[in-house]
Amino acid sequence: MSELVERGAARTRWIRSRMPLLAAVRDEFAERRPFDGRRVGMSLHVEPKTAVLLEVLAAGGAEIVATGNHGSTQDDVVAFLRGQGMTVFGARDDTLAQHEANVASVIEARPDILLDNGADLAAGIVAAGLADGVVGGTEETTSGGIRLRAELAGRIPFPTIVINDSALKAIGENRHGVGQSVVESIMRITNLMIPGRRFVVAGYGWCGRGIAQYLRAFGGRVAVAEIDELKAFEAALDGYRVADLGELAEWGEFFITATGHPGIITDDIVDRMPDGAVLANAGHFPWEIDVESLSARATEVTELDAAIERIDLPDGRHVILLAGGRMVNLAGREPKGNSLEAMDLGFLLQSLSLERVATAASTLVPGAQPVPDDLEREIARRFVRALGADR
Numbered sequence: 001m002s003e004l005v006e007r008g009a010a011r012t013r014w015i016r017s018r019m020p021l022l023a024a025v026r027d028e029f030a031e032r033r034p035f036d037g038r039r040v041g042m043s044l045h046v047e048p049k050t051a052v053l054l055e056v057l058a059a060g061g062a063e064i065v066a067t068g069n070h071g072s073t074q075d076d077v078v079a080f081l082r083g084q085g086m087t088v089f090g091a092r093d094d095t096l097a098q099h100e101a102n103v104a105s106v107i108e109a110r111p112d113i114l115l116d117n118g119a120d121l122a123a124g125i126v127a128a129g130l131a132d133g134v135v136g137g138t139e140e141t142t143s144g145g146i147r148l149r150a151e152l153a154g155r156i157p158f159p160t161i162v163i164n165d166s167a168l169k170a171i172g173e174n175r176h177g178v179g180q181s182v183v184e185s186i187m188r189i190t191n192l193m194i195p196g197r198r199f200v201v202a203g204y205g206w207c208g209r210g211i212a213q214y215l216r217a218f219g220g221r222v223a224v225a226e227i228d229e230l231k232a233f234e235a236a237l238d239g240y241r242v243a244d245l246g247e248l249a250e251w252g253e254f255f256i257t258a259t260g261h262p263g264i265i266t267d268d269i270v271d272r273m274p275d276g277a278v279l280a281n282a283g284h285f286p287w288e289i290d291v292e293s294l295s296a297r298a299t300e301v302t303e304l305d306a307a308i309e310r311i312d313l314p315d316g317r318h319v320i321l322l323a324g325g326r327m328v329n330l331a332g333r334e335p336k337g338n339s340l341e342a343m344d345l346g347f348l349l350q351s352l353s354l355e356r357v358a359t360a361a362s363t364l365v366p367g368a369q370p371v372p373d374d375l376e377r378e379i380a381r382r383f384v385r386a387l388g389a390d391r
Contacts, residue, residue, distance in 0.1 A: 008080030015048040019344040020386050022056050025351050029060030034355045036061035041111025043103055043121045045072045045330050047337055053347040065109040067102040072330040113137055118284050119147035126155050134158045136357035142260035143284040148368040159364035161353040166371040169346055170206040177342025179210020181329040182282045189307050189332045195219030200252035203259035204231040223248050254278045257288035264288040280322040291325040306333040345383050
C-alpha cells in the first residue's frame with residue numbers, strides 16, 4: 001500500500017469512528033442493500049467525511065463513480081477510495097478545465113442516481129440528453145438548488161431532493177457547521193485577530209447567519225449586507241448593523257460572501273474598500289467575488305502564503321484574497337470543512353434521501369423538492385439521541 005493510500009485510509013478510519021449516525025446506517029444498508037444494481041454518480045468535495053459517505057453507499061450495493069470540486073479535492077482520499085474499488089476522478093491541483101473534464105467523465109459513465117453539488121451533474125446530464133436514464137438524485141447546496149429552480153426549471157424529468165432545503169441541514173450543517181468552519185479556516189489561514197475587527201457578511205441565509213454568529217462570539221464587530229427585506233429585518237433584530245454592501249464597503253475590514261449568487265463583490269465595491277481589506281468566499285461557486293476582473297486590473301499579484309494573495313490596485317491600495325475566491329473552508333490551507341458532527345447529520349440526510357430515490361422514486365415528483373418530512377423527523381430523533389441531549 002502506498003504512503004498516499006495509507007494516509008487516506010488512516011484519516012478516513014479516524015473520521016469514520018466519530019460519525020456514529022453514518023456508522024449505524026452503514027449497517028442498515030449492508031442488510032437492506034437498497035442500491036444493488038445502481039451506479040451512483042457523485043460530484044462533491046472529496047475529503048475524509050465524504051469518503052465515509054461513499055463507504056456507506058457502497059455497503060448498500062452502490063457502484064461509485066465520483067469526482068470532487070475544483071480546488072478542494074484531497075489526493076490521499078482519492079487514492080484511498082480508488083483502492084476500495086471506486087472510480088474517482090480528480091486531483092488537488094486540477095485546472096478548472098480538468099475539473100470540468102472530470103465532471104464530464106462521471107456523466108459519461110451514465111449513472112442512474114446523482115449525488116450532486118452545485119447541480120453540475122444534473123445540468124450535464126440534461127445537456128447530454130441522458131436524463132431518461134436517471135432514476136433521481138440529491139443536491140447538496142444552496143447554489144445548486146437555485147440552479148435547479150432557475151436555469152434548469154422544467155428541464156429535470158427525475159426527482160431531485162434538495163438537501164439544502166432541510167431544516168436539519170439549515171440549522172445543523174449550514175448555521176453551525178459552516179459558521180464554525182469558515183471562521184476557524186479564516187483564523188488558521190490568516191493568523192489574524194478576530195476581536196475588534198470589522199466584518200461584513202454578505203447574505204443572511206443560514207450560512208450567513210452562522211458566520212455572523214461565530215464571528216461575534218469571537219469578539220468581531222459584524223455588519224450584514226442583505227437585499228431580502230425579511231432577512232435584513234431578522235439580522236437587525238439579531239443585533240447586527242444592516243446596510244447596503246456599497247455603504248458597508250467603506251466600513252468593513254474583512255468581507256465574506258455567503259449568498260449563492262454571482263457578482264456580489266464587484267470592482268465598484270472593491271473601489272470603496274479600505275487599503276488592506278481581506279476578501280473571502282463561503283459560497284459553493286467561486287463567482288461571488290469577481291476574481292477575474294479584480295486580477296485583470298491588478299498592477300501586481302503576490303502570493304503571500306498558501307491560499308493568501310495580495311492584489312495591488314492602480315490607485316495604490318491593495319486587497320487580500322483568500323483561497324482564490326473559492327470556498328475558504330474547503331479550498332484554503334489544510335482544509336477541514338465542516339465539523340464531524342455537522343457532516344454526520346448532513347450525510348445521514350444524503351444517505352436516507354438517496355435510499356428513498358433508489359427504492360421509491362415513483363412516490364416523488366420530478367424536479368427539485370425538499371427532503372421528505374418523515375425522513376427529517378426520523379433523522380432529528382437519531383441526532384438528538386446521538387448528542388445525548390435526551391439524557
